[in-house]
Amino acid sequence: MGAIAAGLQAGRKRIARACHVAGRQAGTVTLLAVSKTFPEEDVRAAHAAGQFAFGESYLQEALVKQESLADLPLEWHFIGPIQSNKTRPIAEHFSWVHGVDRLKIAQRLSEARPQALPPLNICIQINVSGEISKHGVDPSAAILLAQEVVSLPRLRLRGFMAIPKPCSDIEQQRGQFAPLRKLLAQARDMNLDTLSMGMSDDLEAAIMEGATLVRIGTAIFGRRSYSCE
Numbered sequence: 001m002g003a004i005a006a007g008l009q010a011g012r013k014r015i016a017r018a019c020h021v022a023g024r025q026a027g028t029v030t031l032l033a034v035s036k037t038f039p040e041e042d043v044r045a046a047h048a049a050g051q052f053a054f055g056e057s058y059l060q061e062a063l064v065k066q067e068s069l070a071d072l073p074l075e076w077h078f079i080g081p082i083q084s085n086k087t088r089p090i091a092e093h094f095s096w097v098h099g100v101d102r103l104k105i106a107q108r109l110s111e112a113r114p115q116a117l118p119p120l121n122i123c124i125q126i127n128v129s130g131e132i133s134k135h136g137v138d139p140s141a142a143i144l145l146a147q148e149v150v151s152l153p154r155l156r157l158r159g160f161m162a163i164p165k166p167c168s169d170i171e172q173q174r175g176q177f178a179p180l181r182k183l184l185a186q187a188r189d190m191n192l193d194t195l196s197m198g199m200s201d202d203l204e205a206a207i208m209e210g211a212t213l214v215r216i217g218t219a220i221f222g223r224r225s226y227s228c229e
Protein backbone atom coordinates (compact mmCIF):
# COMPACT_ATOMS: atom_id res chain seq x y z
CA MET A 1 0.00 0.00 0.00
CA GLY A 2 1.26 3.48 -0.86
CA ALA A 3 1.88 6.13 1.78
CA ILE A 4 -1.24 8.12 0.89
CA ALA A 5 -3.56 5.10 0.98
CA ALA A 6 -2.01 4.18 4.34
CA GLY A 7 -2.46 7.75 5.62
CA LEU A 8 -6.09 7.71 4.58
CA GLN A 9 -6.69 4.36 6.24
CA ALA A 10 -5.06 5.62 9.45
CA GLY A 11 -7.18 8.79 9.30
CA ARG A 12 -10.38 6.81 8.87
CA LYS A 13 -9.40 4.59 11.81
CA ARG A 14 -8.79 7.62 14.04
CA ILE A 15 -12.21 9.00 13.08
CA ALA A 16 -13.94 5.67 13.79
CA ARG A 17 -12.19 5.30 17.14
CA ALA A 18 -13.04 8.88 18.15
CA CYS A 19 -16.69 8.32 17.18
CA HIS A 20 -16.72 5.22 19.34
CA VAL A 21 -15.24 7.08 22.33
CA ALA A 22 -17.72 9.92 21.84
CA GLY A 23 -20.64 7.49 21.68
CA ARG A 24 -21.42 8.50 18.11
CA GLN A 25 -22.25 6.37 15.08
CA ALA A 26 -19.30 5.72 12.79
CA GLY A 27 -20.21 7.42 9.54
CA THR A 28 -21.49 10.63 11.15
CA VAL A 29 -18.13 12.30 10.43
CA THR A 30 -16.99 13.08 6.88
CA LEU A 31 -13.30 13.10 6.06
CA LEU A 32 -12.18 16.03 3.92
CA ALA A 33 -8.68 15.39 2.50
CA VAL A 34 -6.78 18.68 2.47
CA SER A 35 -4.59 18.51 -0.62
CA LYS A 36 -3.26 22.09 -0.67
CA THR A 37 0.42 22.25 -1.74
CA PHE A 38 0.32 18.60 -2.88
CA PRO A 39 0.43 17.62 -6.55
CA GLU A 40 -2.23 16.17 -8.79
CA GLU A 41 -0.71 12.66 -8.49
CA ASP A 42 -1.28 12.68 -4.74
CA VAL A 43 -4.95 13.51 -5.24
CA ARG A 44 -5.18 10.67 -7.78
CA ALA A 45 -3.62 8.29 -5.26
CA ALA A 46 -6.14 9.36 -2.60
CA HIS A 47 -9.02 8.98 -5.03
CA ALA A 48 -7.80 5.49 -5.98
CA ALA A 49 -7.95 4.71 -2.24
CA GLY A 50 -11.62 5.74 -2.11
CA GLN A 51 -11.46 9.48 -1.29
CA PHE A 52 -13.77 11.91 -3.10
CA ALA A 53 -13.85 15.17 -1.10
CA PHE A 54 -10.80 17.43 -1.23
CA GLY A 55 -10.02 20.77 0.41
CA GLU A 56 -7.88 23.52 -1.08
CA SER A 57 -6.81 26.90 0.36
CA TYR A 58 -5.12 28.68 -2.53
CA LEU A 59 -7.40 29.54 -5.42
CA GLN A 60 -4.85 29.61 -8.26
CA GLU A 61 -3.29 26.33 -7.22
CA ALA A 62 -6.73 24.76 -6.82
CA LEU A 63 -7.96 25.81 -10.26
CA VAL A 64 -4.92 24.32 -12.01
CA LYS A 65 -5.27 21.09 -10.05
CA GLN A 66 -9.01 20.84 -10.73
CA GLU A 67 -8.44 21.19 -14.45
CA SER A 68 -5.89 18.40 -14.58
CA LEU A 69 -8.17 16.21 -12.46
CA ALA A 70 -11.36 16.94 -14.40
CA ASP A 71 -11.60 13.28 -15.45
CA LEU A 72 -12.35 12.26 -11.83
CA PRO A 73 -15.71 12.80 -10.03
CA LEU A 74 -14.27 14.82 -7.13
CA GLU A 75 -15.99 17.21 -4.72
CA TRP A 76 -13.98 20.38 -4.05
CA HIS A 77 -14.13 22.45 -0.86
CA PHE A 78 -12.59 25.92 -0.62
CA ILE A 79 -11.16 26.24 2.91
CA GLY A 80 -8.83 29.24 2.58
CA PRO A 81 -9.35 32.92 3.36
CA ILE A 82 -11.70 34.51 0.78
CA GLN A 83 -10.78 37.77 -0.92
CA SER A 84 -13.85 39.59 -2.23
CA ASN A 85 -12.37 39.90 -5.73
CA LYS A 86 -12.05 36.08 -5.90
CA THR A 87 -15.66 35.20 -5.12
CA ARG A 88 -16.66 34.51 -8.75
CA PRO A 89 -14.14 31.74 -9.50
CA ILE A 90 -14.78 30.27 -6.06
CA ALA A 91 -18.55 30.23 -6.68
CA GLU A 92 -17.99 28.64 -10.10
CA HIS A 93 -15.49 25.94 -9.21
CA PHE A 94 -16.30 24.61 -5.73
CA SER A 95 -19.14 22.69 -4.04
CA TRP A 96 -18.42 24.03 -0.57
CA VAL A 97 -16.94 27.20 0.93
CA HIS A 98 -15.94 26.93 4.59
CA GLY A 99 -14.52 30.32 5.52
CA VAL A 100 -17.41 32.77 5.11
CA ASP A 101 -17.23 35.39 7.86
CA ARG A 102 -18.88 38.49 6.33
CA LEU A 103 -22.28 39.09 4.73
CA LYS A 104 -20.60 40.90 1.82
CA ILE A 105 -18.69 37.74 0.86
CA ALA A 106 -21.82 35.59 1.11
CA GLN A 107 -23.77 38.03 -1.09
CA ARG A 108 -21.06 37.99 -3.74
CA LEU A 109 -20.90 34.18 -3.71
CA SER A 110 -24.68 34.06 -4.00
CA GLU A 111 -24.71 36.41 -6.99
CA ALA A 112 -21.89 34.54 -8.73
CA ARG A 113 -23.14 30.98 -8.23
CA PRO A 114 -24.12 29.69 -11.70
CA GLN A 115 -27.79 28.73 -12.10
CA ALA A 116 -26.77 25.45 -13.71
CA LEU A 117 -25.03 24.27 -10.53
CA PRO A 118 -26.67 23.15 -7.28
CA PRO A 119 -26.62 25.67 -4.42
CA LEU A 120 -23.18 26.39 -2.99
CA ASN A 121 -22.74 24.83 0.47
CA ILE A 122 -21.57 27.37 3.03
CA CYS A 123 -20.06 27.23 6.49
CA ILE A 124 -19.67 30.37 8.57
CA GLN A 125 -16.23 30.66 10.09
CA ILE A 126 -16.22 31.38 13.82
CA ASN A 127 -13.32 33.10 15.56
CA VAL A 128 -12.68 30.92 18.60
CA SER A 129 -9.26 32.28 19.53
CA GLY A 130 -9.98 35.95 20.13
CA GLU A 131 -7.60 38.70 19.11
CA ILE A 132 -4.85 36.47 17.71
CA SER A 133 -6.99 35.64 14.67
CA LYS A 134 -8.24 38.13 12.12
CA HIS A 135 -10.47 35.52 10.47
CA GLY A 136 -13.90 34.43 11.58
CA VAL A 137 -16.92 36.12 13.11
CA ASP A 138 -17.19 36.48 16.87
CA PRO A 139 -19.48 33.76 18.34
CA SER A 140 -21.79 36.49 19.65
CA ALA A 141 -22.44 37.75 16.11
CA ALA A 142 -22.68 34.34 14.41
CA ILE A 143 -26.42 33.71 14.69
CA LEU A 144 -27.28 37.08 13.16
CA LEU A 145 -24.91 36.45 10.25
CA ALA A 146 -26.36 32.94 9.82
CA GLN A 147 -29.88 34.40 9.62
CA GLU A 148 -28.75 36.74 6.86
CA VAL A 149 -26.83 34.08 4.92
CA VAL A 150 -29.61 31.50 5.14
CA SER A 151 -31.94 33.79 3.20
CA LEU A 152 -29.60 34.28 0.21
CA PRO A 153 -30.46 32.49 -3.05
CA ARG A 154 -28.07 29.98 -4.67
CA LEU A 155 -26.46 29.25 -1.28
CA ARG A 156 -27.19 26.52 1.22
CA LEU A 157 -26.00 27.34 4.70
CA ARG A 158 -24.78 24.08 6.25
CA GLY A 159 -23.21 25.15 9.54
CA PHE A 160 -20.11 26.50 11.21
CA MET A 161 -16.37 26.12 10.83
CA ALA A 162 -13.39 26.99 13.02
CA ILE A 163 -9.59 26.92 12.96
CA PRO A 164 -8.53 27.15 16.62
CA LYS A 165 -5.05 28.13 17.66
CA PRO A 166 -2.89 25.01 17.95
CA CYS A 167 -2.56 23.53 21.41
CA SER A 168 -1.63 20.02 22.52
CA ASP A 169 -3.92 19.62 25.55
CA ILE A 170 -7.10 17.77 24.55
CA GLU A 171 -9.26 19.53 27.17
CA GLN A 172 -8.10 22.92 25.89
CA GLN A 173 -8.77 21.78 22.34
CA ARG A 174 -12.30 20.76 23.31
CA GLY A 175 -12.81 24.12 24.96
CA GLN A 176 -12.07 25.86 21.67
CA PHE A 177 -14.52 23.68 19.73
CA ALA A 178 -17.33 23.86 22.29
CA PRO A 179 -18.70 27.26 21.14
CA LEU A 180 -19.55 25.76 17.73
CA ARG A 181 -21.54 22.96 19.32
CA LYS A 182 -23.53 25.63 21.21
CA LEU A 183 -24.09 27.68 18.06
CA LEU A 184 -25.40 24.67 16.15
CA ALA A 185 -27.89 24.05 18.97
CA GLN A 186 -28.92 27.72 19.00
CA ALA A 187 -29.48 27.64 15.23
CA ARG A 188 -31.75 24.59 15.45
CA ASP A 189 -34.56 26.20 13.44
CA MET A 190 -32.22 26.85 10.49
CA ASN A 191 -31.80 23.14 9.66
CA LEU A 192 -28.02 23.15 9.73
CA ASP A 193 -26.13 19.86 9.76
CA THR A 194 -22.42 20.65 9.68
CA LEU A 195 -19.65 21.45 12.13
CA SER A 196 -16.44 21.70 10.08
CA MET A 197 -13.75 21.39 12.71
CA GLY A 198 -10.74 19.23 13.55
CA MET A 199 -7.47 18.83 11.69
CA SER A 200 -4.56 16.34 11.92
CA ASP A 201 -3.63 17.32 15.49
CA ASP A 202 -7.02 17.83 17.11
CA LEU A 203 -9.61 15.72 15.29
CA GLU A 204 -10.38 13.58 18.36
CA ALA A 205 -11.27 16.67 20.42
CA ALA A 206 -13.37 18.03 17.56
CA ILE A 207 -15.32 14.78 17.25
CA MET A 208 -15.95 14.80 21.00
CA GLU A 209 -17.52 18.26 20.51
CA GLY A 210 -19.72 17.21 17.62
CA ALA A 211 -17.63 17.72 14.45
CA THR A 212 -19.37 16.31 11.36
CA LEU A 213 -16.52 17.09 8.95
CA VAL A 214 -12.82 16.95 9.78
CA ARG A 215 -10.25 18.55 7.47
CA ILE A 216 -7.11 16.43 7.37
CA GLY A 217 -3.98 17.27 5.42
CA THR A 218 -0.69 16.32 7.07
CA ALA A 219 -1.87 12.98 8.45
CA ILE A 220 -2.76 11.86 4.91
CA PHE A 221 -0.31 13.53 2.55
CA GLY A 222 2.63 14.24 4.87
CA ARG A 223 4.28 17.49 5.91
CA ARG A 224 3.76 20.50 3.65
CA SER A 225 6.90 22.24 2.45
CA TYR A 226 5.27 25.61 2.95
CA SER A 227 2.75 26.46 5.62
CA CYS A 228 -0.83 27.55 5.08
CA GLU A 229 -0.70 31.02 6.65
Ligand SMILES: *Cc1c(COP(=O)(O)O)cnc(C)c1O
Nearest residue numbers: 034079199200215216217218228
Ligand atom coordinates in the same frame (compact mmCIF):
# COMPACT_ATOMS: atom_id res chain seq x y z
C1 LIG B 1 -4.25 23.28 5.97
C2 LIG B 1 -5.58 23.25 6.58
C3 LIG B 1 -6.07 22.06 7.17
C4 LIG B 1 -5.26 20.77 7.28
O1 LIG B 1 -4.39 20.87 8.35
P1 LIG B 1 -3.49 19.62 8.81
O2 LIG B 1 -2.97 20.05 10.13
O3 LIG B 1 -2.42 19.47 7.78
O4 LIG B 1 -4.35 18.44 8.91
C5 LIG B 1 -7.36 22.08 7.65
N1 LIG B 1 -8.14 23.18 7.59
C6 LIG B 1 -7.69 24.33 7.05
C7 LIG B 1 -8.60 25.52 7.01
C8 LIG B 1 -6.41 24.40 6.54
O5 LIG B 1 -5.97 25.57 6.03
